[in-house]
Amino acid sequence: MGKVTIGIDIGTANISIYSDMEKMIFHEPTVLAYDTKKDKVLEIGHEAKELAEKTPGSIVVLSPLQGGIIADFDMTLRLMKKVEGRVSAVTGKRFKQMDLIVALLPGATNIERQAIGDILFSLGVKSLYFIEGSLAATMGAGLPFEKPIANVIVDIGAGKISTSLVSYGGIVTSATLRKSGDELDRDIAQLVRNKYNVLIGLETAEQVKWQLHCDTSLVAEKSIEIEGRDLVTGFPITIEVPATEFQEEIDEFLKRILSVVQSTLETSPPELSGNIRASGVTLTGGGSLLEGLSDWLHSQIMVPVHMAPAPFESVALGTSMAGEHLDRLINIEKVTAR
Numbered sequence: 001m002g003k004v005t006i007g008i009d010i011g012t013a014n015i016s017i018y019s020d021m022e023k024m025i026f027h028e029p030t031v032l033a034y035d036t037k038k039d040k041v042l043e044i045g046h047e048a049k050e051l052a053e054k055t056p057g058s059i060v061v062l063s064p065l066q067g068g069i070i071a072d073f074d075m076t077l078r079l080m081k082k083v084e085g086r087v088s089a090v091t092g093k094r095f096k097q098m099d100l101i102v103a104l105l106p107g108a109t110n111i112e113r114q115a116i117g118d119i120l121f122s123l124g125v126k127s128l129y130f131i132e133g134s135l136a137a138t139m140g141a142g143l144p145f146e147k148p149i150a151n152v153i154v155d156i157g158a159g160k161i162s163t164s165l166v167s168y169g170g171i172v173t174s175a176t177l178r179k180s181g182d183e184l185d186r187d188i189a190q191l192v193r194n195k196y197n198v199l200i201g202l203e204t205a206e207q208v209k210w211q212l213h214c215d216t217s218l219v220a221e222k223s224i225e226i227e228g229r230d231l232v233t234g235f236p237i238t239i240e241v242p243a244t245e246f247q248e249e250i251d252e253f254l255k256r257i258l259s260v261v262q263s264t265l266e267t268s269p270p271e272l273s274g275n276i277r278a279s280g281v282t283l284t285g286g287g288s289l290l291e292g293l294s295d296w297l298h299s300q301i302m303v304p305v306h307m308a309p310a311p312f313e314s315v316a317l318g319t320s321m322a323g324e325h326l327d328r329l330i331n332i333e334k335v336t337a338r
């Protein structure tokens, strides 16, 4: 690889892009605001997210990825076109002049791979590699991924939870569940609607989630102010909801995390078990920022639980580093246009 290399993580909630100068050059929500009448993308990223649930009927705010995969091909293509424009404004280079390394879900299907490949090749990309996202996350989290020891990474995003055991530059075993932080947001909105007769948007539900704790009894006196629409009167309303109200929803989220971690640990080779007990697991992804998560997971699996230094950045940073380790990595492949 002689050119500039960029590593790309196209997540359900955020797109992150790192250059091989080890610098984040793009980190924005995977969202676009689209004018259906004019068939035009108006805004992307933060500006588009700001517009969510505030626009007139002909303007829709879309998240084209769901559960870690592309749910709307055309909108993802339009979004990535704009992203390319932003990246070239920062780097002075177009995608076709760079080497791109893109993170994929562990176990991504051929159709998912083709969809991402088609989008990037249609943007003129000449040099493209796919790397398994968990391997990239392991590298970006600063774990010794090339050593023949157990590096267990748990990536908790908006659309999926994945856990992988990485050793000697490759994934030994992994598990993924395509339900994560977004699902918890939906559960929170549902509870507020059912129990308080108040309609709230998913943005609001997400902000409620950021104030919660894995064990709400530890913040029992905390109540959360929530603004929404009273379903009985139709008027705007502000309610105070005790944090403890959301324990069941949090427990569901935690149960999902535990099931994914357990299935990776259960299928790991016994030779690496002692290693896992000593070195533990590392949490990354925005969902790992739920307060109390590392202590809770430690209490369940009884091995040390660490936080990655920059949970939002591990995957993108790891992908940008991968160009330097191509001959020693296993779960990376060069992709050619169809």
Ligand SMILES: Nc1ncnc2c1ncn2[C@@H]1O[C@H](COP(=O)(O)OP(=O)(O)OP(=O)(O)O)[C@@H](O)[C@H]1O
Binding pocket: 010, 011, 012, 013, 014, 015, 067, 068, 069, 156, 157, 158, 159, 160, 161, 180, 181, 182, 206, 209, 210, 284, 285, 286, 287, 288, 289, 290, 291, 311, 312
């Ligand atoms: N303090 C916090 N507490 C709980 N969740 C948080 C916090 N901060 C961010 N999140 C959640 O992190 C998720 C976004 O994380 P991230 O950017 O890693 O996901 P993603 O890579 O876009 O998704 P995926 O990998 O699933 O495709 C969102 O669900 C967001 O609500």
